[in-house]
Amino acid sequence: MTAKVYLIGAGPGAADLITVRGARLLARAAVVLHDALVEPDMLELAPDARLIPVGKRCGKHSSAQHFINKQLVDAAKAQADGQIVVRLKGGDPMLFGRADEEMRALEAAGIDYDVVPGVTASLASAASLKRSLTLRGVARSVVLATRSRAADSDDIQRRADADSLVYYMGRDQAPEIALELIEAGRDPETPAVVVEACSTPRERSVTVSLQALADGALSDWFDKAQPCALLIGEAFRPRSTLAGQSAASDLDAALEHGPDVHAA
The missing domain is CATH 3.40.1010.10 (Tetrapyrrole methylase, N-terminal domain)
Incomplete structure (x- = not known):
């Protein structure tokens, strides 16, 4: 026993x-x-x-x-x-x-x-940032990944095609991750957000472009004593920008399918 x-x-x-x-x-x-x-x-x-x-x-x-x-x-x-x-x-x-x-x-x-x-850190970070990982008209797919080893080209392409991408334990490889995604076709101006020590008193975050991340813009910002999550995707743009994209998507859907009607 x-x-x-x-x-x-x-x-x-x-x-x-x-x-x-x-x-x-x-x-x-x-x-x-x-x-x-x-x-x-x-x-x-x-x-x-x-x-x-x-x-x-x-x-x-x-x-x-x-x-x-x-x-x-x-x-x-x-x-x-x-x-x-x-x-x-x-x-x-x-x-x-x-x-x-x-x-x-x-x-x-x-x-x-x-x-x-x-x-998990991806959900907690999104909540802390007040940004949804999925967003109608902007982000319909989410990939949670880690880069503990070099990924092959097919794996990188799958990650680059995801609307929202969250890397765990990606701090030390952040420039390489960003460069791989850009080379796989991701827009260099895609927002990239780093959240450190999520939900603790030490929490902090910063947003840069994918290109800036690839160029090492955050090399001196990271605190290597803290855990971090790296969130990449259009869903992490300012809410005012996202509202315009979502509204446009709603209009396109209405023109194609007609307005949604719900019975009381």
Whole structure:
């Protein structure tokens, strides 16, 4: 008999953006293995838990994934039946969080687990910017991506064709990302927004053109100690500009299909 494990999404940073379910489970946890980017006040939601830092940080000493898997299994086996072990992961566990490797390890050890979703950085950044990732007449498709390795030409083209594109962990490769998209046909004047430390007191953002990003305009702006998301697309233009585009789209649709009529 072992403890049950919960892979919980911590959300983008702020402690009050974790789900109610996630907070309730943290309050009951005996052990919490947490990412490096989890905010300290988030860990205060687990007052009785033994806290084990296992996160990865670019360019810093990090726990190898196979060692995290072993720690998670060992923690579950060391607890009595009915207790809870939490693997607290930044954002949502199922997006760029290597959750599958941890779930495989738990399954191989015969340990019961559940996943509790969290607010991912792309959604939190859009909310903070007050810009929708999708917008009628402007953006109908969204791609969430990371550039941990060089992408092939087909992959780059697919990303360039997306209306809204969000890169996770793209700070160090931002100029290369922008140049690849321009070479694949993306308009150099497309807005590119960087949001750092979303939802925390340290949050800040800046908007430049894709060309400026490719030229290294933000090289001295980035804070390498903070997580960031890179959002690219027409949906991130000033709202006054977007309103004109959306209105034009509505007019075109009305001329083609007639006005929408809804029964009371």
